[in-house]
Amino acid sequence: MAIDRLKELRERVVNSLPRGVRVKNIDFEGPVLVIYVENPQELAESGDIVKRLAKDLRKRIIIRPDPKSLKPPEEAKEIILQIVPEDAQITSFFFDEENGEVIIEAEKPGVVIGKQGATLREIMKAVGWSPKVMRTPPIRSKTVENIRQFLLSAKEERKEILRRIGERIHRGTIYEEKWVRVTFLGGSREVGRSCYLLQTPESKILIDCGVNVSNIQHSPYLYVPEVQPLDSIDAVVITHAHLDHCGLVPILYKYGYKGPIYMTPPTRDLMVLLQLDFIEVAAREGTPTPYESSYIREALKHTIPLDYGVVTDISPDVRLTFYNAGHILGSAIAHFHIGEGLYNIAFTGDFKFERTRLFDRAETNFPRLEALIMEATYGGSQDFQPTRREAEEKLISIINETLKNGGKVLIPTFAVGRSQEVMIALEEAIRNKKLEEVTVYLDGMIHEATAIHTAYPEYLNASLRDLIFHHGINPFISESFVKVDSASKRQEVIEEESPSIILATSGMLNGGPVMEYFKRLAGDEKNTLIFVGYQAEGTLGRRIQKGWREVPFPSNGKREVVNVNMRIETVDGFSGHSDRKQLMSYVRALSSKPEKVITVHGDENKCVDLASSIYKTYRVETRAPYNLETVRFI
Amino acid sequence: MAIDRLKELRERVVNSLPRGVRVKNIDFEGPVLVIYVENPQELAESGDIVKRLAKDLRKRIIIRPDPKSLKPPEEAKEIILQIVPEDAQITSFFFDEENGEVIIEAEKPGVVIGKQGATLREIMKAVGWSPKVMRTPPIRSKTVENIRQFLLSAKEERKEILRRIGERIHRGTIYEEKWVRVTFLGGSREVGRSCYLLQTPESKILIDCGVNVSNIQHSPYLYVPEVQPLDSIDAVVITHAHLDHCGLVPILYKYGYKGPIYMTPPTRDLMVLLQLDFIEVAAREGTPTPYESSYIREALKHTIPLDYGVVTDISPDVRLTFYNAGHILGSAIAHFHIGEGLYNIAFTGDFKFERTRLFDRAETNFPRLEALIMEATYGGSQDFQPTRREAEEKLISIINETLKNGGKVLIPTFAVGRSQEVMIALEEAIRNKKLEEVTVYLDGMIHEATAIHTAYPEYLNASLRDLIFHHGINPFISESFVKVDSASKRQEVIEEESPSIILATSGMLNGGPVMEYFKRLAGDEKNTLIFVGYQAEGTLGRRIQKGWREVPFPSNGKREVVNVNMRIETVDGFSGHSDRKQLMSYVRALSSKPEKVITVHGDENKCVDLASSIYKTYRVETRAPYNLETVRFI
Ligand SMILES: [Zn+2]
Ligand SMILES: [Zn+2]
Ligand SMILES: [Zn+2]
Ligand SMILES: [Zn+2]
Ligand SMILES: [Zn+2]
CATH class of the missing domain: 3.30.300.20 (K homology (KH) domain)
Incomplete structure (x- = not known):
C-alpha cells in the first residue's frame, strides 16, 4: 500500500517542482515525506514551491540533498x-x-x-x-551534547526505525465506521501518572506516560486490553518533561512498544535528564526501579521532535500539532485532528494561562476544537493564586530582610520550571538594585536544566529572547549564579560567613542536596527557608509548613534531631499551573468553543468542581472521568 | 495451580463426608466440583451434608457415581x-x-x-x-429433542471442553489491584445488538451478544481491543433468547472464542431455535448471513445451563446467579458477585415488572446490589402502557366483534413471548365463554416455541403451573389451537368459510407466513388485523399503523397492489417490557438500593430521560452511556 502511494506521490512531486530540479528518490521517514534532490541548490530560493507542494499533498516535506552529492x-x-x-x-x-x-x-x-x-x-x-x-549556547549542556552524540552513533538503526514508522503511518485506512474515544489510564481524579489513550477504529495514540511521584509502584493502567499489546499503539505523544507525564516512557519499550515518541525538542532533552535522575535517585535510595537506563536510550532512539505549530501525520487518520502550554520549557498542548475534519481534540497537559518570566501564556487559538482534555490542579473554587508580580515582590522582600540580618536563604525547588522562574526574578532584582549583590548558588540538577533552557532560546517568550539577543543580557549566565557541583563546594557554601541565596533540589524536601543545606542551616534563626512550590502530603516540606520544629534525621546509625529555628515562609504564585481563575478564563478565551470539556490532573474534588463550574458557566458538556473509564466523543 | 487446589479440596471433601462414603476422584467440570463416589447411595439420604460441604467450600458440588459402578x-x-x-x-x-x-x-x-x-x-x-x-411434555419439541441428541453425540468433546473451562475458572487470582468496569459494546442509547463487557483485573465477562435487528450489518463493537482476542473472554452470559441479545453468539466461535456460555435451560433451547431461523430467513432473502449453522452447533457444545438462583463461579473472581426477569421463557437478570464481597452488579436484560399470564414479575430481592444496568425500552416520561387486564379486554372485544361479523382475525406476533401470552389469554376467554368456540391457527415457529414452553413448566408462574398440574388444564394443548405446517394447510385456513383467529410470524409484518395471510385477507372489510407488539420504524406494520391502505407486493415479477380494506387495530399492553411506571417502581422495589444505575436498551432520549428521572427521584448516581464507552464502578 505504501509503495503504491509513493509511486503516485513521486509523479505529483516531479510535476510540481521546477524542471531543472533533479529528483532522485522520495521516501517516507517517520511522518515526513523526504525528497532527495541531486541539485537542491536549485530549490534554495523557491521555498514557496515546496510549501505549496506540502499543502497540496497534505504532507510534511523535507528536501534533502541526494547522499551522493554530499561532501564527506x-x-x-x-x-x-x-x-x-x-x-x-x-x-x-x-x-x-x-x-x-x-x-x-x-x-x-x-x-x-x-x-x-x-x-x-x-x-x-x-x-x-x-x-x-x-x-x-552560552552554557554547555552535557545532556544536549550526549543526546546529539548518541543519536549520531545510532543513526543507521534510527534510519531503519523511521522507515518502519513511516510505512506504518501511511498504511492507509480500513474501517468504514468512524468514532473517537479516550480511555483514561492514569492522572484522572488524581495528580500523577498521567496517561490517556486516544482511539479511533484505525489508530491508538498514547498521550503521556507518567509516574505516580508519591508511589512509584502505582503506574498507569497499562495492563488493560485497550493498550495491549503495547506495539498495537501507533504513537506516543508527550506533553512535557515532568516525570508525572513522561517518567514511565521507557517501560513501554521494555514491554514491547517499538513505535515513535513525539515531543518538542526541549522536552526530549529535559525528559532524558529527568528520567536518568529518576532511576539514579531510586537506585541510591534502594527502591527497585521500573526500568534500566538502556530503556531510556531505547526510547530516545524512537523520538521524533516536533516544534510548535508543525502539523504532522502520526497515523492513518490522526494529525498532531503541538502548541505552547506556557508551563515549562517545551511544554505543549497536543492537538489532534482526526479523520480529515471528523473531529478535533486537544490535551492541555499542564498549562499556565498567564505570561511568566520565561514563557508566553498558553495558546488559545486552534483552527478547530471539538473537545478539550484539561488539567485541574488548581480547579477548586477557592484555588486562587497571587499574581506573579505579587509573588515576586513578596519573595524579594523576604530575601532582603534575611540578607540584611546576615542570614542565608534556602529555596527548595524542582530542577525544571520554578528554578528558572525564580532565577530570572532574582537576576532582574539584582540588576535593578531591588536586591543587593548576592551570590545565588544552584545545586542539584538546576544548573544542567538551565543549560538546556539556553540551548532553546526560541522556546522562551519574546521579551526574554529580546533581552538576550538584542540587549546582550542573558540572565541565565549572570555572574550572580554559581554552580555547586561537589560535596566540598557544598560545605564551603554552608560555612562561608557572608549571606547568600541557595536554590537546591528537591522541591519538597524529600531528598536531594537540599537536605544537607537544610540540616546545617535550620538551627540558625538568621536564615530563612522559602517554599515556592506545592508541598505534597507526606513530604518533609509539608510537615515543616505545618509547624514541625524538631526534625529527626538518621546520622551514622543514630538519630540526630535537627531543631528548626530558621524562619519559614511560603510564597505562592510561582506555580507553572493555571489557577482557578486562569483555568476558567482559558475556556472562555478559546478561539473555537469546544462541545465537550474533560477535567483531569487534579484531586477528585478539584476535577469535579472545575467540570461543574465550566458546565454552569459556559453550557458545554463536561466530565470528570475516573481512571479506567472510556469516554466517546463522536 | 488447579492441581494443588484439587489436592487440598480432596482432603477437605473426604474429611467432611461420612466414613462409609468411598470417594474415588474429584474434578472440576465447568464451574462445578464433581465428586465421584463408588457408593453414592450412601449419600442419597444425607443431602444436608453435601449442602453444608458446598457452603463450606463456596463451590457448587455434584455427587456422581463412579463411572465403573454404572450399569450399561x-x-x-x-x-x-x-x-x-x-x-x-x-x-x-x-x-x-x-x-x-x-x-x-x-x-x-x-x-x-x-x-x-x-x-x-x-x-x-x-x-x-x-x-x-x-x-x-404434552407437546413434543423437535428442538429440545435435537439438542439433547446433539449433546449426547458430542459428549466426549464436551467432557474435554468442560474440563478446560473448569481449569480456567479455578486458575486463581493474580492482581492485587481491585476494580470493576463495564464497556458498552452495543445496545446503549439504542435497541438492538445488546452487548456488554464486564471486566475486572482478573476476568472478562461478555453479557449478551445480539444482532441489530433493523440492520444485520451493524454488529456490536466486537473488534475493539477490550474484547480481542475473543478467547481472552472468560465467559459469555446470555440474559434471554431474543435475537437482539443472543443472535450473534455463534460469531464468537467463528472468530476464536472457545469458552462457556451460561444461560438458563429454556434460553438455550429457544436460542438455538431462533438462531437457526435467523440464518434461514437471511439465506431465503439472499442476505449474507454472519455465520453458518455449524457455529450454532459449536456454541451449543459450550453451553452451561444454570437454573434461577444457582450461584456459580464463572471466573476466578466472579460468581454468577440468574434471577427471573419475567420477560420471556427463561429470561434472566444476571447478577454478578465480584471479588468475595467487593462488588455486586446486575444486568436486567429485558424485564417485566408486572405479573403476566406466563411469568412472575421480575425479581427484586438480591442479597447485595451496588450497581444495576437496566433496560429503558419504555423509559420515556410518556411511555405508559395499559395494564395486562385492560389489554386483554380490548383484544377480546375486538375479536368478538370481528367473529360476529363472520370475519377472520390476523395477529402478527413474534414466535417467543407475545404469542404465548396471547394464546393463554384466548384459551382462558374461550374456556370461560367470553369468546365463542373458535379455531386459533398458529403459523410460523409459534407452535415449536410453545412446545419448548411445555418442556419447562418450572419456568412458568405458580398459577399456570397449578392450572397444569393440579387442575389438569394445560392451556397450551387446548384443542382450540391448530398448527399450520404447510403451504396447502395455509391455503385451507385462508379459504375456509368460518371465522377464525390466526397468529403468525413475524410480528412486524416484515416477512414470514403472516405476509401471505395479510395479502389474502386484507381486501375483505369483515376481517381485522390486530397489532399486539411494537412496530419499528421502516416496517410494513408501522406503515399500516400510520394509515397506508395500498400496499405494493412483488408477484411473479409484476407489482401487485393489495388494497387494505380490513379493520386495523392496535392493542397495547401485551409488551414483555416494563413500561415507564414499572421501570421506576422496580428501582424502588429493589431489596438493596444500588449506588449506581445505568440505563441501556432504549432510544437515546428514553435512556437519558429514565436515567435523569431515577437520579431525581431516588438520588442514586445514574448514567446513560454511549456504545464504546467504559464506566468504572469501583
Ligand atoms: Zn508539569
Ligand atoms: Zn503534571
Ligand atoms: Zn528590545
Ligand atoms: Zn427481549
Ligand atoms: Zn431486547
Missing part, C-alpha cells in the same frame, strides 16, 4: 571554514546525516548567514549539506 | 422398567453420561418417585445412575 564531513568542514569569515567564531559543526544538514554553531550566527543568506547559499552549493546556523 | 444403559433400562410400576407410563429414557444421570420421562412422574422417593432410591441402588424424573 571532514572535507565539508574545511570548505565551510574557508567560506565563512573568521569573526563569525564558529565553535562547532554537527553533521546530521539523517537530515542531510550541517548544524553550525557560532558566536555570531549572522556572519555565517551573510547578507540575505548569501553565505549560506554559497555553503550549500559548495558542500551539498543544507546548513543550519545556531548561536553557540 | 440397555441393562439399566430393563432393571428400571422392572422396578417402576407400569401405570407410571414411562415414555422415554435419557442416559446423561456427562452427569451420571438417567432422565426418566413419564406421564405420571409421582409413581416413578414413589413414596418419599423410595422408588428413586431403589433405582439408584440397582443401576448406579442417579435418576431424575420428568413429566412427559
